Amino acid sequence: MTLEKAAAAGATRSRKRRKMQQVTMTEVAVLAGVSPSTVSLFLRKPASVSAAAGQEIARAIDRLGYVPNLVAGGLAAAGSRAVGIVVPSIQNAFFAETVSTIQEQFAEEGLQILLGHSEYSERQEEALVRTALSWAPAAIVLTGLSHSRATRDLLKKSGVPVVEMWELGAAAIDMAVGFSHREAGATALRHLASKGRRRVAFLGARTQEDRRAAARAEGFAAAAQGQATAVVINHPAPASAEAGALLIARALQQVEGLDGIACSNDMVALGVVFECQRRAIAIPDRLAVVGFGDLGFAASCNPPLTTIRPSGDIIGREVARLVLERLRGAARDREKTVDTGHLLVERRSA
Amino acid sequence: MTLEKAAAAGATRSRKRRKMQQVTMTEVAVLAGVSPSTVSLFLRKPASVSAAAGQEIARAIDRLGYVPNLVAGGLAAAGSRAVGIVVPSIQNAFFAETVSTIQEQFAEEGLQILLGHSEYSERQEEALVRTALSWAPAAIVLTGLSHSRATRDLLKKSGVPVVEMWELGAAAIDMAVGFSHREAGATALRHLASKGRRRVAFLGARTQEDRRAAARAEGFAAAAQGQATAVVINHPAPASAEAGALLIARALQQVEGLDGIACSNDMVALGVVFECQRRAIAIPDRLAVVGFGDLGFAASCNPPLTTIRPSGDIIGREVARLVLERLRGAARDREKTVDTGHLLVERRSA
DNA sequence: GCCCGTCATCATAGCGCTACGATTTCGATG
DNA sequence: CATCGAAATCGTAGCGCTATGATGACGGGC
Numbered sequence: 001m002t003l004e005k006a007a008a009a010g011a012t013r014s015r016k017r018r019k020m021q022q023v024t025m026t027e028v029a030v031l032a033g034v035s036p037s038t039v040s041l042f043l044r045k046p047a048s049v050s051a052a053a054g055q056e057i058a059r060a061i062d063r064l065g066y067v068p069n070l071v072a073g074g075l076a077a078a079g080s081r082a083v084g085i086v087v088p089s090i091q092n093a094f095f096a097e098t099v100s101t102i103q104e105q106f107a108e109e110g111l112q113i114l115l116g117h118s119e120y121s122e123r124q125e126e127a128l129v130r131t132a133l134s135w136a137p138a139a140i141v142l143t144g145l146s147h148s149r150a151t152r153d154l155l156k157k158s159g160v161p162v163v164e165m166w167e168l169g170a171a172a173i174d175m176a177v178g179f180s181h182r183e184a185g186a187t188a189l190r191h192l193a194s195k196g197r198r199r200v201a202f203l204g205a206r207t208q209e210d211r212r213a214a215a216r217a218e219g220f221a222a223a224a225q226g227q228a229t230a231v232v233i234n235h236p237a238p239a240s241a242e243a244g245a246l247l248i249a250r251a252l253q254q255v256e257g258l259d260g261i262a263c264s265n266d267m268v269a270l271g272v273v274f275e276c277q278r279r280a281i282a283i284p285d286r287l288a289v290v291g292f293g294d295l296g297f298a299a300s301c302n303p304p305l306t307t308i309r310p311s312g313d314i315i316g317r318e319v320a321r322l323v324l325e326r327l328r329g330a331a332r333d334r335e336k337t338v339d340t341g342h343l344l345v346e347r348r349s350a
Numbered sequence: 351m352t353l354e355k356a357a358a359a360g361a362t363r364s365r366k367r368r369k370m371q372q373v374t375m376t377e378v379a380v381l382a383g384v385s386p387s388t389v390s391l392f393l394r395k396p397a398s399v400s401a402a403a404g405q406e407i408a409r410a411i412d413r414l415g416y417v418p419n420l421v422a423g424g425l426a427a428a429g430s431r432a433v434g435i436v437v438p439s440i441q442n443a444f445f446a447e448t449v450s451t452i453q454e455q456f457a458e459e460g461l462q463i464l465l466g467h468s469e470y471s472e473r474q475e476e477a478l479v480r481t482a483l484s485w486a487p488a489a490i491v492l493t494g495l496s497h498s499r500a501t502r503d504l505l506k507k508s509g510v511p512v513v514e515m516w517e518l519g520a521a522a523i524d525m526a527v528g529f530s531h532r533e534a535g536a537t538a539l540r541h542l543a544s545k546g547r548r549r550v551a552f553l554g555a556r557t558q559e560d561r562r563a564a565a566r567a568e569g570f571a572a573a574a575q576g577q578a579t580a581v582v583i584n585h586p587a588p589a590s591a592e593a594g595a596l597l598i599a600r601a602l603q604q605v606e607g608l609d610g611i612a613c614s615n616d617m618v619a620l621g622v623v624f625e626c627q628r629r630a631i632a633i634p635d636r637l638a639v640v641g642f643g644d645l646g647f648a649a650s651c652n653p654p655l656t657t658i659r660p661s662g663d664i665i666g667r668e669v670a671r672l673v674l675e676r677l678r679g680a681a682r683d684r685e686k687t688v689d690t691g692h693l694l695v696e697r698r699s700a
Numbered sequence: 701g702c703c704c705g706t707c708a709t710c711a712t713a714g715c716g717c718t719a720c721g722a723t724t725t726c727g728a729t730g
Numbered sequence: 731c732a733t734c735g736a737a738a739t740c741g742t743a744g745c746g747c748t749a750t751g752a753t754g755a756c757g758g759g760c
Contacts (some may be wrong), residue, residue, distance in 0.1 A: 020428035020486050022507070024746060031666055035710050050708060065507065070484040071430055072746030074421040075715045078370030082464070082485075090450045093441065100440045103467055107474075107748055112481055115465040124457075131462060134420040135432075136370050157372070157415065169699035241650035269645055275653050277627075297620055302627050347646070385740045400738060420717035425745045469711060593709055703760085710753070717745090724739070730732095 023066045025346055032060035043068060074136055082112040083323060085141040086134025088120045089212070093145065093253070093295050097150075098165065101316025102141070107326060110122020110136065120209035122148040134156050136239075139323045145170040146211050161326045163319050166310075167212055176337040177318040181212045184308050184342040185219025188262035188290045191306070191344055197260030197288050198260055200224065202232045203272065204238035204264040205248040208289045210323075211262040213239075216292065220262055231255055239264060252281075255343045258296050258348070259287060266291040273301055273349070290350035304347035314340050370546055373416045382410035384453070393418060405476075420462075433673060434461040434482025435491040438470045438560070439588070443645055444662045448515065451666025452491070459674060461488065461576065470559035472498040483508050489673045495520040495563050513669050516564055516660075516688055526687040527668040531562045534658050534692040535569025538612035541656070541694055545575045545640050547610030550574065552582045553597040553622065554614040555589035563589075563614040571610055575581045581605055585609065589614060594621020601630075610638060610676045610700070616641040616648050616657055623651055638700035644693075654697035664690050 074080030087095040118130035162174035224230035263269040269291030291307035298305040422428030437445035453467035512524035561601030574580035613619040641657035648655040
């Protein structure tokens with residue numbers, strides 16, 4: 001009996017867990033001569049701690065090199081200061097710009113970004129959302145409005161703020177920031193038509209997967225009614241200059257007297273420009289070219305590229321703003337969508 | 351017995367905390383008819399749970415829509431399944447490719463990426479590392495070998511595995527994957543020299559901040575000794591086609607009889623190509639151009655761009671491999687550095 | 701001098717999960 | 731059929747922090 005008890009006690013005592021931290025908040029508290037609660041309070045709301053105590057705590061933190069443990073904090077507070085972001089591709093300059101802007105805005109607020117890319121697959125997106133939710137994130141940012149049923153359910157059930165970006169038009173899960181790609185496509189068509197182009201083509205890359213590129217193609221085709229003869233030509237590979245060269249070759253072959261081109265991406269337009277140089281097709285005289293994206297090189301091109309600017313940076317800023325406002329307690333139905341529009345940047349190519 | 355329980359319940363009663371979770375592991379365990387430990391074990395090492403129990407648990411998870419809480423898991427396990435990655439810029443295609451590859455590799459292992467960009471500032475890098483460490487990450491991946499003293503100290507003290515990528519040459523904190531930029535610069539010079547170019551220039555963007563671009567410039571200049579007259583021209587803005595156009599204009603003005611150019615980035619080379627088209631300077635006949643990066647458009651250019659491929663994807667793969675091996679228990683001194691080298695891709699421009 | 705409101709600080713009880721060691725189960729063996 | 735070892739399962743004690751409600755300290759008004 002007594003033996004057993006002693007043995008049990010001994011067993012319990014020998015139980016050791018590896019700590020993850022060398023310096024904890026408690027140690028800071030001890031050194032500062034306050035309680036851990038006060039240290040925690042100081043870290044979260046410095047204003048509600050007296051100046052004297054605050055100074056003491058700050059000194060102790062500095063002296064000990066204390067690094068707060070957000071994992072423990074997140075558990076205790078029932079929610080972490082991380083935001084999950086899922087984009088189709090990190091390598092796509094559009095999303096890179098947006099993610100970059102969001103990260104900047106968040107860094108100031110101490111929010112971390114959990115990033116994933118889905119390769120335009122709803123299945124992968126779902127897996128990424130699932131992982132992100134495992135982190136009890138403060139919010140989740142997705143690209144576009146098309147998601148698997150399971151993704152939507154998961155998100156709704158979790159109650160986490162959700163922002164869908166880069167697309168507007170269909171119903172959003174929670175909040176949305178973006179613009180209508182249909183309209184952007186229509187803008188391209190109208191611009192070409194205004195330049196007297198009547199036999200035009202839309203060159204798309206990966207439109208089976210990229211619903212937004214597909215929407216631009218649709219908008220382009222729809223706006224052509226009675227204005228011009230429009231065809232849509234697609235390439236299954238990701239947008240690239242190479243795809244552009246291939247697509248323009250096919251367009252030239254397919255459309256007799258082709259005189260205008262809209263591309264789903266400036267990279268594709270760049271390929272068109274290169275291929276036209278090779279074939280000595282004058283841009284814009286014989287062929288007008290409109291891009292999409294207003295990527296860095298668009299202005300330096302020969303000729304400078306007329307393109308549609310989606311303003312990925314503004315999208316990023318607005319996404320960050322919505323998330324931040326929600327975190328600061330804005331009502332769930334405060335502001336649901338932001339239309340960032342699109343801008344036709346007219347240069348020389350069309 | 352009953353009284354005690356009641357008393358305890360009474361004391362606790364008024365205290366309420368908001369739960370972060372609707373479905374917990376305990377509920378899964380109850381439904382599956384096993385203990386929480388077994389569920390946890392199943393989730394981490396399915397092989398060490400009997401097939402029958404495993405099936406039951408899987409069914410319960412599915413039925414309840416259970417989403418594991420990695421925040422709690424991370425706290426209990428003294429370390430999370432997140433990896434902090436800091437790159438100078440997400441918008442830079444080099445790093446985008448590497449991060450993209452790393453993310454793919456990690457997704458399969460259930461590792462999350464915490465991403466930040468430092469804008470080439472050691473101060474910002476330090477802040478990002480500090481935040482990342484707050485997440486008790488499984489590893490931290492940094493770009494380059496130059497970091498603030500505080501960053502190095504922080505990292506060393508934390509004991510977290512560190513991989514520095516995209517650069518080799520100086521001492522690494524822990525592990526490193528990359529290549530010598532000095533050598534890459536030398537390769538560019540040697541290639542130009544082999545083509546008989548004797549009056550050459552290196553066009554760099556942002557070399558005060560981008561130490562790697564600076565190293566390429568140095569390697570280029572050093573290799574020129576006795577081979578050619580080399581100058582280095584720099585532009586303070588980030589690499590872009592526009593910068594390329596500006597730089598080549600300055601180079602042409604500065605160097606009489608200029609016949610060879612190496613660029614710190616394919617984007618800069620693209621600007622050079624455009625500007626030369628405008629000025630009717632024949633590439634490569636009058637001016638040979640070597641880029642860096644082998645970005646998507648390099649092969650479609652007019653003329654196709656001779657460039658140096660740094661293999662950002664291979665770097666990403668190797669980074670992921672080193673991290674994964676370390677997590678699986680490889681010794682801290684198992685393998686420290688991986689040289690991914692660089693590859694001259696000869697096309698038509700030089 | 702007493703009461704009360706305000707502000708700063710504190711003690712405590714978990715957040716949901718995992719590691720550890722203990723315990724049980726079960727087939728194989730002598 | 732008892733014995734043993736391996737495999738499967740379980741009970742428990744935290745991981746480090748924050749939210750909550752309680753306590754103390756202080757000052758103004760009566």
